[in-house]
Amino acid sequence: MAVWGGAGASGLTVGALLGGILTSAYGWPAVFFVNVPLVVIIIARALIIMPRDVNQGSHRSFDLPGALTATIGITLLVYVLVQGPESGWASPSILLALVAGLILLAAFFVIEARSDDPLMPLRLFSNRYALAGMLLTLFFGATLGALPYFETVLFQGMLGFDALWTGLAFLVPAVAIFIGTQLGERMATGSGVRASLVIGQVLSVAGMVAFAYGISPDWGYIGLVPGMAVLGVGQGMVWTAMWIVSATGVAQEEQGVASGMASTSLQVGLAVGLAILVAVANGVGESIGQTATIGLIEGTRFAVYLAAVGTVLRLIVALTLPRRVEVPAGVNYAPAE
Secondary structure, eight states, X not given: OHHHHHHHHHHHHHHXXXXXXXXXXXXXXXXXXXXXXXXXXXXXXHHHHSOOOOOOSOOOOOOHHHHHHHHHHHHHHHHHHHHHHHHOTTSHHHHHHHHHHHHHHHXXXXXXXXXXXXXXXXXXXXXXXXXXXXXXXXXXXXXXXXXXXXXXXXIIIISOOOHHHHHHHTHHHHHXXXXXXXXXXHHHHHTOHHHHHHHHHHHHHHHHHHHHHTOOTTTGGGGTHHHHHHHHHHHHHHHHHHXXXXXTTOOGGGHHHHHHHHHHHHHXXXXXXXXXXXXXXXXXXXXXXXXXXXXXHHHHHHHHHHHHHHHHHHHHHHHTSOSXXXXXXXXXXXXXX
16 A cells, blocks of 8 residues: 555656646647557556456446436535625525535435445444545545645746746645655554654644745745645655555455545545535635735635645544454455454
8 A cells, every 4th residue: 555655656756847838838738648659568567467357247237326416416525615606695696506416415325325336335333444445535535635736826827937937836735745655655554644644634733734834925935845745744644554454354356446435535535525625725815805916816815725624624533533444254355453
């Protein structure tokens, strides 16, 4: 898990730097085109390296009604959060989207409860680790996952960096995240996954507070570095540990479903959390009523503090986990041990 997390941090480092170079040289479309040959290489290597799936004698159908109700319902809620401040929270379009989104999400859970082959088996919610993993990834996406947006806005809006320098500016958090994934692996193995989660989230909160405090045109990029460094280490520790929790105590044949549920929670948290934080940041910035730069700084600072509060909620979830995992009878997969 630490190797996997470290690979992701390395990809963030290289991607941020090369993204800045490509954008500066060829424009924004280049960051999309470059993915085409990369995906072709991945597909080719997967066909060569990965063995064929073994037919277990069972057939799973695709839960199309569940996929549609969940996707459209979440999309409508994100639309409400993004468009609400502009159109007005009481406008007919916003109210209609809100009601429709809630109805579709309620329908999703009804469908999943009655389906013979659900997209998201509700029985996995009885596994405290799988449930905790979903909550951890949800809050992670809504808080830490949304911060790169605000970092980019500060680099370009407050500091005036172009695309290349913005990519270079992300080297500090990327390297810190890589270090955090390695520390998280060693702590999860030696002291337990809960210790890694708790310490990682405490560091994340401290890093966000320091980052928000360091937002100042007078201090420039140097004022942001301490917070980004501490935040990155904490984020890396949490990243490794929360995926271990998500897979703990889940039967081998349901590992894919459990990881899919956690991944979905991460993406939902990212979409909804970013929409909320941006709306809050814009609202605070507009209420300041001074220059655009001051509004950007104050709005971003408030959003980061709000993300720190969300991280405290994730810390509470981590504290509900036992110091050592308790594996249900018959389950032979317990990576958190």
